[in-house]
Amino acid sequence: MKLEIAGMDFAYDRKLVLKNVNLKVKEGEFLTIIGPNASGKTTLLKCINNILKPKKGTIKVDGNDINHIGMDGVARKIGYVPQMSNRAFPTTVFDTVLMGRRPHGNWKPSDSDYRLVSEYMEKLDLQDIALREIGELSGGQRQKVMIARALVQEPDILLLDEPTSSLDLKHQLEVMEMVDKQTENGLTVVMTMHDLNLALRFSEKIIMLRQGKIFAYGGAEVLDPVNIEKVFGVKVSMAHGSCGPVIVPESCVI
Amino acid sequence: MGTALKEKQEKDLQHEDLLHRYRNFSARRVLFIILGVLILFVLAAFSLTLGPADVTIAEAVNTLLGMPPSGTVDRIIWNIRVPRVLTAIVAGAGLAVTGAAMQSILRNPLGSPYTLGISQSAAFGAAFAVIILGAGTTQSTASDAVIFNNPYIISISAFIFSLITTGIILLFVRYKNASPATMLLTGVALGSLFTAGYTAMQYFASDVQLASIVFWTFGDVARASLWPEVVIMTLAVLLAFAYFFYKSWDYEVMDSGDESAKSLGVDVNRLRLHGMLLSSLVTALIISFVGIIGFVGLVVPHIVRRIIGGNERYLIPSSCIVGAILLLASDTVARTIISPIVLPVGILTSFLGAPLFIFLVIKGRDFW
Numbered sequence: 001m002k003l004e005i006a007g008m009d010f011a012y013d014r015k016l017v018l019k020n021v022n023l024k025v026k027e028g029e030f031l032t033i034i035g036p037n038a039s040g041k042t043t044l045l046k047c048i049n050n051i052l053k054p055k056k057g058t059i060k061v062d063g064n065d066i067n068h069i070g071m072d073g074v075a076r077k078i079g080y081v082p083q084m085s086n087r088a089f090p091t092t093v094f095d096t097v098l099m100g101r102r103p104h105g106n107w108k109p110s111d112s113d114y115r116l117v118s119e120y121m122e123k124l125d126l127q128d129i130a131l132r133e134i135g136e137l138s139g140g141q142r143q144k145v146m147i148a149r150a151l152v153q154e155p156d157i158l159l160l161d162e163p164t165s166s167l168d169l170k171h172q173l174e175v176m177e178m179v180d181k182q183t184e185n186g187l188t189v190v191m192t193m194h195d196l197n198l199a200l201r202f203s204e205k206i207i208m209l210r211q212g213k214i215f216a217y218g219g220a221e222v223l224d225p226v227n228i229e230k231v232f233g234v235k236v237s238m239a240h241g242s243c244g245p246v247i248v249p250e251s252c253v254i
Numbered sequence: 255m256g257t258a259l260k261e262k263q264e265k266d267l268q269h270e271d272l273l274h275r276y277r278n279f280s281a282r283r284v285l286f287i288i289l290g291v292l293i294l295f296v297l298a299a300f301s302l303t304l305g306p307a308d309v310t311i312a313e314a315v316n317t318l319l320g321m322p323p324s325g326t327v328d329r330i331i332w333n334i335r336v337p338r339v340l341t342a343i344v345a346g347a348g349l350a351v352t353g354a355a356m357q358s359i360l361r362n363p364l365g366s367p368y369t370l371g372i373s374q375s376a377a378f379g380a381a382f383a384v385i386i387l388g389a390g391t392t393q394s395t396a397s398d399a400v401i402f403n404n405p406y407i408i409s410i411s412a413f414i415f416s417l418i419t420t421g422i423i424l425l426f427v428r429y430k431n432a433s434p435a436t437m438l439l440t441g442v443a444l445g446s447l448f449t450a451g452y453t454a455m456q457y458f459a460s461d462v463q464l465a466s467i468v469f470w471t472f473g474d475v476a477r478a479s480l481w482p483e484v485v486i487m488t489l490a491v492l493l494a495f496a497y498f499f500y501k502s503w504d505y506e507v508m509d510s511g512d513e514s515a516k517s518l519g520v521d522v523n524r525l526r527l528h529g530m531l532l533s534s535l536v537t538a539l540i541i542s543f544v545g546i547i548g549f550v551g552l553v554v555p556h557i558v559r560r561i562i563g564g565n566e567r568y569l570i571p572s573s574c575i576v577g578a579i580l581l582l583a584s585d586t587v588a589r590t591i592i593s594p595i596v597l598p599v600g601i602l603t604s605f606l607g608a609p610l611f612i613f614l615v616i617k618g619r620d621f622w
Contacts, residue, residue: 051516075519082517088361088509089564094276099507103519107500108567114276118269127272131279133563153518 001063002027002188003048003157008057010040010047017043018212021057025205027156030180030189032199034223035209036232041192042083044209045159048190049080061157075103079150081143083161087134093145094130097121100152117152124148124178140171147175151182158182160191164198176202196223196247220245229253283568286561290575297579298343301586302335306594309335337479342585342599343578344484345475345540346550348491350577352533353551354558354569355498358505359529360434366552367537369438371419371445373548376541378448379415381455381467383408408470409542416538419444420531427527437530472598473547475585483543494536495574501525502566509564547600550577553611560614580607 003025010018018040025031033041046052048059050066059066061077069077079100094117101113121127124144134142143163150158160179164172172195180202183189193199199206200223208216208223210231216222228236228247235250302314307330313323314331322328349367357365367373383389389407423440426432432440456464478487498505504525508515512522537551558572584602591597 046513049517051513070519071516071521072519075517078517080513080517082511082513085511085514087511088358089363089559091506091509091564092279094272094279095506095565096510099503099510099514099518102503102507105503107503109503114273115269118272121272122265122268127268130272131275150517 001025002029002061003190004058004060004063005048006058006060008047008059009055010043010052011055016055016212018047018054021214023207023214023217025157025188025190027188028183028186029205030183030203031191031205031207032203033190033192033207033209034194034196034199034231035207035215039209039231040212041209042161045080045161045190045192048157049078049159050074051080072103075153075155077155078157078159079153079155081146081150081158081160081163083165085146090133090135092131092133093126093137094121096134096145097126097148097152100149103153116154117148120148120152124151139166140168140175143167143171143175147179155187157188157190160189162192162194164193164195172198196228199223200245200247201243223247280568283562283565283572287568287571287575290572290579294343294575294579294582297582297586298339301339301342301582302331304586304590305330305335334479337481337484338476338585339582340484341475341478341487341544342582344487344491345478345544345547346554346577346579346581347574348487348494348536348540348577349547349550349581350554350573351491351495351498351570352537353577354555354566354573355494355505355529355533356537356551357555358509358566359526359533360438361509362434362438363556364552365438367534367541368445368548368552370423370441370534371443371448372416372441372534372537373541373546374445374448374452375415375419376412376538377467377471377546378452378455379412379542380408380470380545381452381459382415383411384466384470385455385459385463387411413538413542415448416534416541419448420534420538423534424527424530427523427530431523434526469598471546473541473545473600473603474596474598475544475547475581476596477545478543487540487543490536490539494532495570497532498529498570499567501529502570505529505570506566509566545598545600547581547603549600549603549607550581553607554580557607557611557614560611 001024005021005023008018008021009016021044033044035041043052047054066074097117097120098109098113101109105113121130124147126144126148129137129141134145137145143166163175167175176198179189200220205219206222207214208227208231215231216227225236225238228234233253235253236247237250239246239248299311299314303309303311309327309330313327316323317328317331353366356370357363359365387407422444423437426440427437456467459467478484504520507518507520508522508525515522554577555569555573558569558576562568562572580603581599584606585599588597588599588602
């Protein structure tokens, strides 16, 4: 197993936010975590990345407890694209992507680090904006830069926190397809998402979180009208598009 | 097969082009540093020739190389002017590099010894030494307004009170997990507390004591122009520079936000604690020796960011150089502009630095 979470609880002060989370993710799997606001999606991602410390339970990557492999060790295994990142001071796109090599180096990037940055910037079509300031970019470009930074880490697992939330339709698909493509090379993806249709279309496995507990886990079939109504309080129906099933919201359940 | 090879070659060319552009971009930043060092050397040589006794540049340089034209020139250069020039360079570099670090640690462009309360607590410490410990109330002379009869007690007292402020903020970071915003607000609160204490002491001070403590707050590099002080400050500033330069990539990552930094393997809490400890200690030391020299720590890093961008690897050395140039230039002007009266250098740093900063806001890179 690439990632294994067992019996994990997390609490902010005394408020229990995640309760008894158990999860196994295989290498190259694309897992999406969905659930209403405040259901604990982002918290779960931050726990996996050791940014937040669970109250109890274990998180293992390749069979090793993440508490025992050091911060650099975690960073070499897991890349993270936060939902929002606001930089205190200006820097260029190239320097930002280069930061992804920090877990692999000590105090200075090497020639091969620069080369790798260049390769990923080409893959994500960022060469033309390489020397621009991050602050000047559009939301879509910035998201791509953040993904490039995480990929340059050369992690085994990529965590994405609502990567499409600030993107237009074209950029949403572009980002999702690009992330999906990475799983072909064995990258494991764990992502949170509000857009159920994108989740349905790209994920191999889906977790539905409700009030900090895993409500349902499985393939695309878990996103059925009954589960969605229970988790989100919204009645939906299923339609069929050319790319597969589509979820159509109907009404709120009062 | 042929097309695949062609594609690969094309990609290689694209990589080379991108890396070439980035290298050029970095070379410009290095060039800025080299240019700064040259300007600093020229300015230092020029500064050595200025003063009541006439010394030419050639004489000054020969003296530095161990071939003084006369014993008098040798003594003037080595005992008076070199220590003074070095103090200006070291204090300027130290205030600027710690200012740059504080701004990153606090994630705030207003980070400086002032916003952290270090300057105010040092001023309080100096006043405390003058009034309570009786350290500085003697004669006035025409060339130097007030002479402190025990400058070391003033420096030590200023340093101790700066450490109290720093210590409180660090305790909050260590045991209350204070965020950068809390650190900043605590600094402002403590600064205001010490200003109140300082003002209260002024209110009850005699005329001569009052003159002494007010004079102390005008920063002046001449005050620390003896070799032992220069050596202590130089060692402290070198240590700070070495540490922050070594950690510059971590600082660069920390500027992207705590969560990003943690996900990239940087222990932000530890980095913040160590950086805060070192930068506060070095700033407190400089302020205790030379008094309050505002503006350098706050604005020099911003001047550098406006010219070469925010990358910490270049920001740290560039801030050192620009800080040194600004303080040395200010001191040189301060002791020549209305000679024989020597103006406190703190006045000149703002007079020279503020227009430069405003010019760069108008003309420089557009960030905020």
